[in-house]
Amino acid sequence: MEISIATLERLPKYLRILKKHKEEKTVNISSTAIANELYLNSIQVRKDLAIVSKNDGRPGIGFDVEELIKDIEEFLDLNNKKDVIIVGAGRLGQALMNYKEFENDISIVMAFDKDKSKCNNKTIFHIAEMENLVKKLNIHIGIITVPKEEAQNVCDMMVKNNIKIIWNFAPINLKVPEDVVVRNEDLSASLSVLLKGIELNKGCKGD
């Protein structure tokens, strides 16, 4: 079964509330309950879960919370922290470096900036050092949090250093070779949707 990006984006949301329920000692949870919390449709929840879990829900009872957590985490290959570098140690970069929600998913092993001295108990390397450091470390994921003027340059350096997956926070469309995947975190796009939110007023509570 092919998983869609939409489903993929919902999985962490399921995970989040499942973990909350686990903390509260909930053993079982129904798709309806999950759906209500996330302002989604329960059928959608069941379909999503069916993709990532072979554990059926029990009629009248719901799904086993712990099993679901395990299955989703396994599907997303979490708890198998991936090494990541980040370039751009400004405010946004630092925010990401300290974002607790990522702690189980990725490990930011190295940070670069044009301003070498910056730090927050982590060494920030100068961008020029990337060449020597990254290639041999077998890291394939990079985050770009530099101003848009420098983003393409940074991207090119990453590509040269064997980075294959790029999470780009700069508002610019990066040019990359075929085998490199870019995901743009486009805050302006989000803002547009938000500001039109009043008129549309749909699909917003849930995401």
Add this chain to the structure above:
Amino acid sequence: MEISIATLERLPKYLRILKKHKEEKTVNISSTAIANELYLNSIQVRKDLAIVSKNDGRPGIGFDVEELIKDIEEFLDLNNKKDVIIVGAGRLGQALMNYKEFENDISIVMAFDKDKSKCNNKTIFHIAEMENLVKKLNIHIGIITVPKEEAQNVCDMMVKNNIKIIWNFAPINLKVPEDVVVRNEDLSASLSVLLKGIELNKGCKGD
């Protein structure tokens, strides 16, 4: 014509490259050219543009860059800066306060934190002061950049102070009354898609 969220999210991307082309003195641009830059389909671009602009493209020539910019900006009601408050003046909050891309869209008129003394040439008010300050200012948009533990509290305060649109960066599902719109900026969801990106390898260059 109803506009979809997907289209809405693409508009800022169009705007961005149109502005770039305007700077380069391009007068006309074809839907194909736009599509190529954004890794989209040209038909999709034309359909999107048809929704927001009455200016037809000219066969053999393309669209008038300046007119398109004007039409998209008008549609998104930009250049009519909206007043916004932000709660949470940590790294992420500061990053947003200084994000240049937003400058024409929103004006962050007031920032709050539980740590009053923080600032960066802008006064950061204590959260408790929200009650006195925000209600009378007729501000309806709020950004939440506090840790998830405090997010619901902050949200409740915003609602009490007449905020109707909330941009939430905390990884939690906020409970709000019917007439309040929430948009969650869910970085974990993005990360999930990113990390699965290799397998899917689609729809990622474009967004």
Add this chain to the structure above:
DNA sequence: TTAACATCGATATTTTTTTATCGATGTCAT
């Protein structure tokens, strides 16, 4: 025990979004 109920999964339907087709229009080089 049994009747009312909650919940499920499978299949079908609807809706939304994306992409293709194609005739029309207008440009540009010869």
Add this chain to the structure above:
DNA sequence: ATGACATCGATAAAAAAATATCGATGTTAA
């Protein structure tokens, strides 16, 4: 002029996503 070409918009088709229907299963409380 005129023929080859680029590009458009409108309509149609295809693909993807969300939602509804419904019989089956199992729970719970009288």
